[in-house]
Amino acid sequence: MQAASRGIHGGGGSVGSSRGERRTGLLNGFAAYGMWGLVPLFWPLLKPASAGEILAHRMVWSLAVVGVALLVLRRWAWAGELIRQPRKLALIAVASATITVNWGVYIWAVNAGHVVEASLGYFINPLVTIAMGVLLLKERLRPVQWAAVGIAFLAVVVLTVGYGHPPWISLCLAFSFATYGLAKKKVNLGGIESLAAETAILFLPALGYVLWLGFQGESTFGGEGVGHAALLAATGLVTAVPLVCFGAAAIRVPLSTLGLLQYLAPVFQFLLGVLHFHEAMPAERWAGFALVWLALTLLTWSAIRTARLAREEVRAAGTTAATGTLGAAESGPGQPPAPISTTRAHSGGASGT
Numbered sequence: 001m002q003a004a005s006r007g008i009h010g011g012g013g014s015v016g017s018s019r020g021e022r023r024t025g026l027l028n029g030f031a032a033y034g035m036w037g038l039v040p041l042f043w044p045l046l047k048p049a050s051a052g053e054i055l056a057h058r059m060v061w062s063l064a065v066v067g068v069a070l071l072v073l074r075r076w077a078w079a080g081e082l083i084r085q086p087r088k089l090a091l092i093a094v095a096s097a098t099i100t101v102n103w104g105v106y107i108w109a110v111n112a113g114h115v116v117e118a119s120l121g122y123f124i125n126p127l128v129t130i131a132m133g134v135l136l137l138k139e140r141l142r143p144v145q146w147a148a149v150g151i152a153f154l155a156v157v158v159l160t161v162g163y164g165h166p167p168w169i170s171l172c173l174a175f176s177f178a179t180y181g182l183a184k185k186k187v188n189l190g191g192i193e194s195l196a197a198e199t200a201i202l203f204l205p206a207l208g209y210v211l212w213l214g215f216q217g218e219s220t221f222g223g224e225g226v227g228h229a230a231l232l233a234a235t236g237l238v239t240a241v242p243l244v245c246f247g248a249a250a251i252r253v254p255l256s257t258l259g260l261l262q263y264l265a266p267v268f269q270f271l272l273g274v275l276h277f278h279e280a281m282p283a284e285r286w287a288g289f290a291l292v293w294l295a296l297t298l299l300t301w302s303a304i305r306t307a308r309l310a311r312e313e314v315r316a317a318g319t320t321a322a323t324g325t326l327g328a329a330e331s332g333p334g335q336p337p338a339p340i341s342t343t344r345a346h347s348g349g350a351s352g353t
Contacts, residue, residue: 025252029261032245035238037268040118041276042238043110045231049220051108053213054235057221058103059206061236063199066192069240078193088187095183096198102176109169115273116281120159121173122266123292126299127152128174129181136182144302148295155291162284191247195240259303263296
């Protein structure tokens with residue numbers, strides 16, 4: 001009984017620790033996507049700086065922040081390995097180029113009064129990622145996923161009619177970020193390390209552009225006061241801090257939970273665009289957004305259902321293994337183990353649907 005009691009107590013401690021880790025992960029996930037969702041409030045503070053100047057400062061100061069973080073953590077071994085792998089370096093260059101486009105378009109869109117259209121880009125990003133998986137990686141989709149992609153395409157058509165032109169900002173943000181994600185997946189670096197490599201590639205061009213603006217007398221860094229210069233320097237923290245929180249969340253919560261949390265950012269951005277920046281939302285835009293949300297609902301339902309079936313399959317497999325071991329132990333030498341065909345049939349049925 002004492003042994004059993006100790007075992008139960010130890011298990012309780014493990015469960016408590018696991019719950020604590022998950023709670024920490026959720027808080028970090030909310031913090032990361034919350035900051036990404038509220039960042040449209042930050043970019044207008046940097047006016048009269050142009051989108052190009054803001055982007056260049058973001059590159060320069062992001063490298064400074066993550067460089068200090070990596071020095072403190074003493075995590076530099078990856079750099080030598082990366083330099084010796086030309087293919088990964090090429091992928092990092094692709095990631096750098098696409099995130100530059102993504103950041104630049106997003107900053108311009110927010111400061112030009114297109115927050116709602118920018119939010120649409122991140123709403124449709126998961127759907128674009130799926131479409132790219134089919135076209136580039138030859139992945140096979142389930143019927144529900146095909147339906148979600150089809151509805152998203154219809155939404156783009158509706159929004160094109162409403163705007164009088166395709167939603168270029170949304171499409172540019174979605175495709176650039178999807179390409180960025182694909183390149184990062186192939187490189188397989190941590191979040192801080194990846195950001196350091198990407199900004200390092202663009203550091204010299206970005207610094208050169210900042211210096212050129214200064215020589216031309218067009219830089220706002222030194223001409224708009226200390227507060228403005230501090231805000232431009234803070235772009236490094238605005239970039240790095242959510243990424244650190246995301247990294248802390250990614251190792252503590254399931255991917256399915258992160259997949260749901262990712263919608264917080266565009267939701268916050270959309271609400272800011274409508275309620276804070278008072279951007280117009282005529283009926284056709286509401287219709288287009290409604291179709292996108294319907295597509296995302298189908299996609300999320302499919303992902304949750306697939307994850308639940310996978311958990312049931314793993315649980316059934318564990319039950320099968322335990323039953324087989326117990327049966328073998330109780331049968332004794334020369335006797336067949338207890339039958340487990342029923343459990344196996346259930347497991348196979350779950351995975352077949």
